Amino acid sequence: MTPLPPGSTIGILGGGQLGRMLSQAASRLGFNVVILDPEENSPAGRVSQGQIVAAYDDSTALMVLGRTCQAVTFEFENVPAASVERLLQGGAAVSPGPRALAVAQDRVEEKTFLNGVGAPTVAFASVDSLDDLLAGLERLGAPALLKTRREGYDGKGQVWVRSAKMAADAWHAIGEQPAILEAKADFVRELSVIAARGRDGRIAVYPLGENIHKGGVLKTTVAPATVDAKTEKRARAIAKAILEGLDYIGVLGVELFDLGEGRLLVNEIAPRVHNTGHWTQDGCVCDQFEQHIRAIAGWPLGPVTAHARVQMTNLLGTDIDQWAKLAAKPDHRLHLYGKAEARPGRKMAHVNRITPL
Amino acid sequence: MTPLPPGSTIGILGGGQLGRMLSQAASRLGFNVVILDPEENSPAGRVSQGQIVAAYDDSTALMVLGRTCQAVTFEFENVPAASVERLLQGGAAVSPGPRALAVAQDRVEEKTFLNGVGAPTVAFASVDSLDDLLAGLERLGAPALLKTRREGYDGKGQVWVRSAKMAADAWHAIGEQPAILEAKADFVRELSVIAARGRDGRIAVYPLGENIHKGGVLKTTVAPATVDAKTEKRARAIAKAILEGLDYIGVLGVELFDLGEGRLLVNEIAPRVHNTGHWTQDGCVCDQFEQHIRAIAGWPLGPVTAHARVQMTNLLGTDIDQWAKLAAKPDHRLHLYGKAEARPGRKMAHVNRITPL
Numbered sequence: 256m257t258p259l260p261p262g263s264t265i266g267i268l269g270g271g272q273l274g275r276m277l278s279q280a281a282s283r284l285g286f287n288v289v290i291l292d293p294e295e296n297s298p299a300g301r302v303s304q305g306q307i308v309a310a311y312d313d314s315t316a317l318m319v320l321g322r323t324c325q326a327v328t329f330e331f332e333n334v335p336a337a338s339v340e341r342l343l344q345g346g347a348a349v350s351p352g353p354r355a356l357a358v359a360q361d362r363v364e365e366k367t368f369l370n371g372v373g374a375p376t377v378a379f380a381s382v383d384s385l386d387d388l389l390a391g392l393e394r395l396g397a398p399a400l401l402k403t404r405r406e407g408y409d410g411k412g413q414v415w416v417r418s419a420k421m422a423a424d425a426w427h428a429i430g431e432q433p434a435i436l437e438a439k440a441d442f443v444r445e446l447s448v449i450a451a452r453g454r455d456g457r458i459a460v461y462p463l464g465e466n467i468h469k470g471g472v473l474k475t476t477v478a479p480a481t482v483d484a485k486t487e488k489r490a491r492a493i494a495k496a497i498l499e500g501l502d503y504i505g506v507l508g509v510e511l512f513d514l515g516e517g518r519l520l521v522n523e524i525a526p527r528v529h530n531t532g533h534w535t536q537d538g539c540v541c542d543q544f545e546q547h548i549r550a551i552a553g554w555p556l557g558p559v560t561a562h563a564r565v566q567m568t569n570l571l572g573t574d575i576d577q578w579a580k581l582a583a584k585p586d587h588r589l590h591l592y593g594k595a596e597a598r599p600g601r602k603m604a605h606v607n608r609i610t611p612l
Numbered sequence: 613m614t615p616l617p618p619g620s621t622i623g624i625l626g627g628g629q630l631g632r633m634l635s636q637a638a639s640r641l642g643f644n645v646v647i648l649d650p651e652e653n654s655p656a657g658r659v660s661q662g663q664i665v666a667a668y669d670d671s672t673a674l675m676v677l678g679r680t681c682q683a684v685t686f687e688f689e690n691v692p693a694a695s696v697e698r699l700l701q702g703g704a705a706v707s708p709g710p711r712a713l714a715v716a717q718d719r720v721e722e723k724t725f726l727n728g729v730g731a732p733t734v735a736f737a738s739v740d741s742l743d744d745l746l747a748g749l750e751r752l753g754a755p756a757l758l759k760t761r762r763e764g765y766d767g768k769g770q771v772w773v774r775s776a777k778m779a780a781d782a783w784h785a786i787g788e789q790p791a792i793l794e795a796k797a798d799f800v801r802e803l804s805v806i807a808a809r810g811r812d813g814r815i816a817v818y819p820l821g822e823n824i825h826k827g828g829v830l831k832t833t834v835a836p837a838t839v840d841a842k843t844e845k846r847a848r849a850i851a852k853a854i855l856e857g858l859d860y861i862g863v864l865g866v867e868l869f870d871l872g873e874g875r876l877l878v879n880e881i882a883p884r885v886h887n888t889g890h891w892t893q894d895g896c897v898c899d900q901f902e903q904h905i906r907a908i909a910g911w912p913l914g915p916v917t918a919h920a921r922v923q924m925t926n927l928l929g930t931d932i933d934q935w936a937k938l939a940a941k942p943d944h945r946l947h948l949y950g951k952a953e954a955r956p957g958r959k960m961a962h963v964n965r966i967t968p969l
Contacts, residue, residue, distance in 0.1 A: 579615055586897070
């Protein structure tokens with residue numbers, strides 16, 4: 256594909272903070288941006304040329320988006336597969352493609368794919384019934400984590416099963432729907448790697464981040480993480496195997512369990528820009544948002560070297576009330592999402608604390 | 613003034629690239645932005661929540677803007693004074709205020725003000741007739757630069773008068789309108805300083821930039837410029853005197869002639885973010901655009917320390933055709949303005965080349 260020239264229009268499914276920051280990066284490269292989101296006046300829509308206010312499966316809206324935009328992408332992985340098919344049928348260039356979405360939308364398919372490309376995960380069992388769950392527990396041992404196969408994020412739709420006695424309750428708790436049972440990972444810490452693959456097949460991998468979650472939600476990322484060369488190399492190899500295995504175009508987030516001594520397991524992948532990559536906005540010349548736009552527009556990938564150490568902290572819910580205090584700190588850079596209502600746990604902003612490398 | 617909380621709306625008069633980059637900075641701080649510009653779908657309007665398409669002196673448009681926005685600013689100094697008055701009468705907070713505009717809109721008033729606060733300029737004469745011009749030439753010596761008192765930028769509306777014989781032609785060339793005659797400055801190089809003053813009266817001054825103009829238009833800025841301590845100190849003192857003399861709120865650009873040995877003359881001031889400050893986007897944690905928004909919103913000013921050396925180059929007209937080549941350079945960061953038509957000399961984009969300090 257010839258690089259998409261500035262002045263072209265990029266469509267983004269999803270108008271939240273990721274879409275907003277993607278839109279801002281696209282504008283900086285001279286693109287126009289149109290958002291598709293059912294919520295009027297979305298955070299991304301407010302900084303874009305236009306927003307189509309419609310459901311993600313609205314066929315007219317998808318047709319308009321496809322005809323308006325020379326490239327289409329998304330900010331979340333639960334875009335209906337049928338919507339992507341419809342865009343593709345209409346001739347739109349959608350990246351990352353349906354294969355990446357299919358894998359990312361189903362936890363059993365995801366782990367099966369990962370193991371297939373040599374990216375190890377915890378042992379797991381596919382669960383379609385209480386019997387499956389009991390058999391899985393028997394094989395994997397307790398405690399094990401029961402998650403719905405589809406949907407769910409930030410710790411939603413999942414429950415720890417600590418014994419066979421709890422199995423029925425757990426099965427009920429997740430709504431008795433197709434699920435996955437995952438063995439407990441005995442990890443030292445959580446890492447993540449943000450990587451990109453361009454239309455020319457070239458790959459660029461950012462330095463690793465070390466993440467701390469609270470209540471299933473990311474709280475902070477520190478990057479570049481302090482890791483030994485073996486771990487760094489292993490993470491890069493895993494990212495490369497995933498990107499190539501999916502024939503992926505764009506930025507991908509890979510959450511990792513660090514077991515120590517260079518041993519890594521993949522927790523999950525996100526076929527999009529990722530919260531653990533927000534540090535790149537203030538640590539790299541080309542951040543993950545610009546990188547994603549470059550990739551889907553067929554531009555050469557940008558540099559991924561860190562020029563600073565960054566501690567990214569999410570501001571959730573009323574954390575945002577600290578904005579004035581944070582704005583006064585000279586080594587902090589604020590990124591607010593323009594959301595009106597600070598509901599508990601809602602991602603409202605993040606702040607990057609910048610220190611020299 | 614209590615700092616304006618995120619979620620407030622900021623109005624910007626002018627929808628060009630400066631308005632666009634101001635809007636992007638404001639969005640990052642969680643503000644909504646409305647642009648007033650007569651050109652539909654302006655570069656700034658396309659990345660903002662809304663644009664009012666109307667003339668800058670349209671009283672209805674100004675009323676709507678004033679009522680919608682908790683703070684109003686502008687991207688260019690030739691906003692009609694009557695428009696600012698109208699906004700102020702409607703109760704809008706407009707910064708920088710009418711005093712800064714009045715001074716910046718009239719070259720005689722500007723130099724008179726500057727000399728009054730101890731910021732030296734070239735010698736000058738106010739010219740309202742050919743006789744004034746001849747008398748001025750006699751006093752200042754030839755060559756001298758004849759400029760219209762009002763309007764004109766990037767070398768427009770000005771002509772060198774190399775001898776008394778040329779006076780009549782020069783007077784005709786600028787349209788026989790109120791003018792200023794400026795003595796030739798015998799300068800070594802052109803510098804500029806970008807400075808900000810907050811609502812609390814605090815001042816922040818960025819490191820100096822060294823500028824190269826071609827055909828009256830800025831081509832490159834290198835910053836931080838290599839300057840001795842005396843020059844740096846003098847430039848800071850000048851910036852401070854101007855900001856305080858105007859009771860200024862926001863970012864101000866000051867163009868300087870460096871005469872050597874710490875001697876500086878002010879060439880002109882711009883009561884707004886300035887092309888020679890674009891390097892701050894990739895050289896500082898808080899760039900001039902965020903700084904201006906912080907100031908007018910009553911937030912504390914951000915840090916002005918450089919963490920990298922930047923060479924900013926303007927891409928004028930068809931220079932923009934180099935975008936693909938520039939996008940491939942790992943130490944270059946592109947900033948495109950989203951302008952459709954690459955008219956000769958039109959500012960289309962800039963690129964910051966980043967090197968370690």
